Amino acid sequence: MKIAPSILSCDFSVMGSETERMEKAGADYIHLDVMDGHFVPNITFGAPVIKAIRPYSSLPFDVHLMIEEPYNYIDDFAEAGADIITFHVESRSDIEKTIEKIKAHGIKPGLVIKPNTPASAVFPYLKDIFMVLVMTVEPGFGGQSFMEDMLPKLKLIRDEAERQGTEILLELDGGINEATVSKAAQAGCDVCVSGTGVFKAVDAKQAIKRLKELSGDIA
Numbered sequence: 001m002k003i004a005p006s007i008l009s010c011d012f013s014v015m016g017s018e019t020e021r022m023e024k025a026g027a028d029y030i031h032l033d034v035m036d037g038h039f040v041p042n043i044t045f046g047a048p049v050i051k052a053i054r055p056y057s058s059l060p061f062d063v064h065l066m067i068e069e070p071y072n073y074i075d076d077f078a079e080a081g082a083d084i085i086t087f088h089v090e091s092r093s094d095i096e097k098t099i100e101k102i103k104a105h106g107i108k109p110g111l112v113i114k115p116n117t118p119a120s121a122v123f124p125y126l127k128d129i130f131m132v133l134v135m136t137v138e139p140g141f142g143g144q145s146f147m148e149d150m151l152p153k154l155k156l157i158r159d160e161a162e163r164q165g166t167e168i169l170l171e172l173d174g175g176i177n178e179a180t181v182s183k184a185a186q187a188g189c190d191v192c193v194s195g196t197g198v199f200k201a202v203d204a205k206q207a208i209k210r211l212k213e214l215s216g217d218i219a
């Protein structure tokens with residue numbers, strides 16, 4: 001299981017060193033939650049902040065856009081150093097055009113679905129994307145409870161990808177911690193985002209190691 005700590009739960013006064021701390025703790029990706037106060041009822045940070053912390057880690061930056069019009073900001077996030085950009089199927093932008101724009105920058109595109117959106121919403125795009133992110137909380141805030149009833153979506157997406165003869169990385173986001181990670185792993189998750197579960201732990205390295213162990217990984 002790959003672990004992607006969410007910067008949303010870090011100490012915002014020292015975001016660079018917090019990013020560095022996660023790399024040293026054994027993170028696989030850095031997950032960056034961008035919120036615009038429209039698509040979700042919260043505002044976080046944008047491309048300039050991501051650009052500022054980019055030099056603090058060589059890990060892939062997994063940028064999760066919770067914004068109304070992702071298409072209009074792809075150039076900015078590319079320039080800021082994103083490696084993966086995921087955006088919501090529920091956003092207002094044209095999905096195909098946004099995927100193409102992300103790819104034109106040599107960045108890996110992914111689609112995100114909110115809890116009320118069925119897995120089938122991403123089926124038409126599976127051949128064109130690298131990752132599907134299934135939300136296990138309503139997007140907007142860290143520290144919410146894991147919605148276990150979202151897990152069957154993973155198998156539906158995996159099976160459909162197989163049927164289409166394509167591969168897809170499956171990511172879960174929201175409420176993942178020591179109590180829930182094994183359920184995520186059993187359901188077929190490849191990458192788990194964890195905000196509070198890692199950043200608020202006394203020892204981040206131990207927390208990541210523990211999440212990997214509980215998911216069935218040896219190391």
Ligand code: DX5
Nearest residue numbers: 006139140142143175195196
């Ligand atoms: C929620 C964000 C998540 C959040 C996860 O909208 O997309 O990435 O930071 O935080 P935890 O792990 O605390 O639920």
Ligand code: ZN
Nearest residue numbers: 033064173193
């Ligand atoms: Zn996220």
